[in-house]
Amino acid sequence: MTITEKIMARSSGRNKVMPGELVWTDIHTVMTMDYLGKTCFDKFRSLGKTEVFDKDRVICVSDHLVPPPNQKFANMLNEWREVVKQHDITNFYDLGRQGIAHQIMVEQGHVLPGTISIGTDSHANTYGAVGAMGNAIGVTDAAVAMATGKAWFRIPKSVKFNITGKWQPWVMAKDLSLHIMGMMHWNGHLLYKALEFTGPAIESLSMAGRMTLCNMTVDLGAKNGIVAPDKVTERYLRNRTNDTWDFLTSDDDAEYDMVYDIDISDLAPTLAMPGKLDDTVTVDKLLGKKFNKAFVGTCTNGRLEDIATMAEIMKDKQVHRDVNMILVPASQTVYLEALQAGHLETLIKAGVAIDTPSCAACAGIHTGVAGDGDIVLSAGNRNMTGRMGSKKAEIYLTSPSVVAASAIRGEITDPRTFDV
Amino acid sequence: MIKGTCWVADDYVMAYDIIIQEYWTSAIDSTENSKWVMAGVKEEFNKENAFKDRGYTFIVANHNFAGGGKSIEHVIAGLMGAGTQAVFATSFARLQFRNAINYGLPFVTSDDEMHLGCETGDELEYDADKGIIKNITKGTQFTSVPAAPFVGEVREAGGLMNYVRDKIAKGEPIE
Numbered sequence: 001m002t003i004t005e006k007i008m009a010r011s012s013g014r015n016k017v018m019p020g021e022l023v024w025t026d027i028h029t030v031m032t033m034d035y036l037g038k039t040c041f042d043k044f045r046s047l048g049k050t051e052v053f054d055k056d057r058v059i060c061v062s063d064h065l066v067p068p069p070n071q072k073f074a075n076m077l078n079e080w081r082e083v084v085k086q087h088d089i090t091n092f093y094d095l096g097r098q099g100i101a102h103q104i105m106v107e108q109g110h111v112l113p114g115t116i117s118i119g120t121d122s123h124a125n126t127y128g129a130v131g132a133m134g135n136a137i138g139v140t141d142a143a144v145a146m147a148t149g150k151a152w153f154r155i156p157k158s159v160k161f162n163i164t165g166k167w168q169p170w171v172m173a174k175d176l177s178l179h180i181m182g183m184m185h186w187n188g189h190l191l192y193k194a195l196e197f198t199g200p201a202i203e204s205l206s207m208a209g210r211m212t213l214c215n216m217t218v219d220l221g222a223k224n225g226i227v228a229p230d231k232v233t234e235r236y237l238r239n240r241t242n243d244t245w246d247f248l249t250s251d252d253d254a255e256y257d258m259v260y261d262i263d264i265s266d267l268a269p270t271l272a273m274p275g276k277l278d279d280t281v282t283v284d285k286l287l288g289k290k291f292n293k294a295f296v297g298t299c300t301n302g303r304l305e306d307i308a309t310m311a312e313i314m315k316d317k318q319v320h321r322d323v324n325m326i327l328v329p330a331s332q333t334v335y336l337e338a339l340q341a342g343h344l345e346t347l348i349k350a351g352v353a354i355d356t357p358s359c360a361a362c363a364g365i366h367t368g369v370a371g372d373g374d375i376v377l378s379a380g381n382r383n384m385t386g387r388m389g390s391k392k393a394e395i396y397l398t399s400p401s402v403v404a405a406s407a408i409r410g411e412i413t414d415p416r417t418f419d420v
Numbered sequence: 421m422i423k424g425t426c427w428v429a430d431d432y433v434m435a436y437d438i439i440i441q442e443y444w445t446s447a448i449d450s451t452e453n454s455k456w457v458m459a460g461v462k463e464e465f466n467k468e469n470a471f472k473d474r475g476y477t478f479i480v481a482n483h484n485f486a487g488g489g490k491s492i493e494h495v496i497a498g499l500m501g502a503g504t505q506a507v508f509a510t511s512f513a514r515l516q517f518r519n520a521i522n523y524g525l526p527f528v529t530s531d532d533e534m535h536l537g538c539e540t541g542d543e544l545e546y547d548a549d550k551g552i553i554k555n556i557t558k559g560t561q562f563t564s565v566p567a568a569p570f571v572g573e574v575r576e577a578g579g580l581m582n583y584v585r586d587k588i589a590k591g592e593p594i595e
Binding site: 046 | 432434436440441444445447448460483484487488489490491492493511512513514515517518519522523568570579580581584585588589594595
């Protein structure tokens with residue numbers, strides 16, 4: 001069996017599962033957040049229950065609406081806080097302790113290798129970075145899981161991406177994500193599939209990089225993305241959880257629907273063109289393209305490593321006068337670590353505006369939304385028309401290193417040739 | 421047996437166009453969500469009740485219907501409120517495929533590429549038991565990929581909420 005099949009077999013109390021089978025599985029944790037959470041709890045109570053299956057394992061996060069930019073959101077947040085309090089939820093990451101839900105789930109140890117965690121936001125696939133099955137679901141599934149600790153799943157076929165070669169300086173996991181996006185397209189090859197990332201270039205990848213890679217598997221149409229737990233995972237989880245877990249891996253004779261080999265030795269910084277995620281190009285095709293807004297943050301690229309990369313590139317330099325640049329760290333923990341490491345001072349001196357952790361402009365609702373005619377260079381995850389605000393804005397997606405180097409020059413720049 | 425007219429969608433109809441951004445934070449309510457359903461898909465549907473008023477019973481689509489990675493259930497509630505009784509496509513995005521199962525709305529896959537021979541306004545007939553979709557206007561017929569029995573059980577219960585509520589009330593295990 002593959003690692004995903006093993007997790008699903010274990011979670012459904014079976015010795016073996018086959019792709020296509022439908023099973024009910026145990027859920028390790030269920031996450032919901034500010035703008036959908038109240039509906040989850042309302043639906044949960046309508047099932048005839050008053051207490052959640054385990055108040056330590058329902059994780060509540062304020063991320064989309066905080067800090068409230070208007071009265072509507074302020075009122076929604078008040079209702080949300082009331083309902084979380086009413087159900088005596090142990091782990092509530094509200095404004096002040098907040099972060100983007102997927103970052104919180106992993107960094108606070110709420111996701112465990114070999115188990116299944118679900119969340120009411122599409123990028124819950126991020127949890128695969130620690131060898132868990134992370135799955136996005138709707139409020140109905142969340143309500144059922146809150147009541148029963150269970151969710152139904154069809155066992156997906158697995159697809160293996162064997163990644164070899166050495167990472168070049170300034171080339172990031174995001175470039176690999178976008179490269180795969182361009183290679184596989186949205187046309188259905190990876191719909192419902194479990195994507196397993198393996199090989200030497202994955203073993204050498206940091207947890208931040210693994211999170212980026214798994215995060216964007218939802219945008220490939222996949223059910224989940226996963227990296228088998230190893231020493232990197234062990235180091236990462238050591239001080240984050242007291243729960244026990246094991247090094248579950250795929251069997252040598254595991255069956256895959258497809259296997260792809262990718263050598264990243266000559267992988268170039270990659271961008272997605274405005275409108276469609278799978279319309280990707282390498283940076284050389286866009287060199288010199290002017291833009292006026294730069295954004296780094298989100299559950300895809302708002303982590304310490306991303307901020308450190310930016311700081312290294314932007315140290316003692318200035319953001320171009322025609323560019324407004326915003327950084328939104330993915331959580332309060334990341335924010336503090338970046339502050340203590342001196343990265344935020346470097347970035348503020350370079351002319352980067354820094355905002356409190358939230359989904360920010362990625363959800364198009366606050367903190368640096370795009371206006372008519374804006375050309376945005378973003379390290380986020382989605383570039384569809386209107387995603388960050390105006391339908392008359394264009395969003396180019398790329399890695400934090402491309403955003404940082406380009407923001408200095410005021411035009412799209414290859415960080416590999418940028419003088420650091 | 422369900423009978424009615426169909427709307428043939430273009431390729432890649434995205435969930436965030438079926439329910440546009442300004443309604444993502446609104447309540448999940450089939451009547452409310454149906455007023456602006458499909459508003460981002462075509463300019464002609466970007467008016468209150470524009471899609472709903474056409475009275476289509478079916479949607480026929482190609483690949484990755486309701487894709488683009490939005491998990492919001494407003495999409496399914498909106499389609500149901502607009503009178504959609506089944507969607508036929510070559511493939512569906514998994515988040516909304518799952519939501520449709522949970523709401524008991526048939527999202528039916530067919531390998532027959534029926535979108536190629538269908539035109540908006542054609543009259544279709546869907547026999548869920550046999551998995552047969554007939555295009556009465558064109559005189560053609562398509563076969564659906566069978567769904568797991570669980571999907572039918574959830575539909576018969578009127579959705580996953582009813583299915584689970586009933587099990588909880590009876591003290592039956594969920595497995």
